[in-house]
Amino acid sequence: MIQFPAVVTTVSPAATVAWGRELAASLPASAVVLLIGELGAGKTMLMKGLAAGWGVADEEDVASPTYTLIHEYRRGARTLLHLDLYRVATAQQFDTLGLDDVFAPPAPGEAKLVAIEWGERLAGRLPPPCLRVEIQALPRAAAPELALRDDEPRRIAAAWVG
Numbered sequence: 001m002i003q004f005p006a007v008v009t010t011v012s013p014a015a016t017v018a019w020g021r022e023l024a025a026s027l028p029a030s031a032v033v034l035l036i037g038e039l040g041a042g043k044t045m046l047m048k049g050l051a052a053g054w055g056v057a058d059e060e061d062v063a064s065p066t067y068t069l070i071h072e073y074r075r076g077a078r079t080l081l082h083l084d085l086y087r088v089a090t091a092q093q094f095d096t097l098g099l100d101d102v103f104a105p106p107a108p109g110e111a112k113l114v115a116i117e118w119g120e121r122l123a124g125r126l127p128p129p130c131l132r133v134e135i136q137a138l139p140r141a142a143a144p145e146l147a148l149r150d151d152e153p154r155r156i157a158a159a160w161v162g
């Protein structure tokens with residue numbers, strides 16, 4: 001179980017996915033997670049771990065819902081809503097997201113996780129509390145144990161806000 005606030009350094013995409021699984025296991029049955037970080041920081045990678053750990057999808061089946069904005073994964077009584085707000089900019093576009101439904105609590109006995117890439121764009125429209133997860137690329141020198149060429153260190157910081 002992850003204790004919050006938490007800060008970790010992952011040294012590969014797989015390590016970020018694994019931390020996402022652990023994160024899912026550390027959340028209450030109803031939670032909103034904001035994934036914050038530059039293009040290519042690893043938000044979708046973390047989402048793969050969240051979806052697998054939440055028990056609603058295999059990690060290879062998780063990709064950004066770029067054109068639909070929201071992707072719903074459901075298994076049994078467990079739901080994950082994956083939002084990617086990269087292309088959402090205007091107030092009108094935010095209105096089309098149906099945020100009341102997105103943030104509606106789960107039915108009794110069900111579990112619902114809402115995880116939002118570029119979630120900081122919803123500032124002022126978020127229900128408290130949210131788990132803010134920030135992913136930052138570190139210089140390669142920060143992790144001499146790096147193995148593959150695709151591997152880079154990431155600093156991930158998670159804290160409840162609101």
Ligand SMILES: Nc1ncnc2c1ncn2[C@@H]1O[C@H](COP(=O)(O)OP(=O)(O)OP(=O)(O)O)[C@@H](O)[C@H]1O
Pocket residue numbers: 010011012013014015016037038039040041042043044045046064086117150151152153154
């Ligand atoms: N430690 C690491 N953790 C996560 N990803 C890593 C790491 N090291 C290298 N990578 C690479 O960084 C990229 C992260 O891509 P990903 O799609 O998860 O980013 P993103 O934050 O979702 O970007 P976007 O803003 O475009 O949605 C992948 O190509 C992955 O292989």
Ligand SMILES: [Mg+2]
Pocket residue numbers: 043044045064084117
């Ligand atoms: Mg992404």
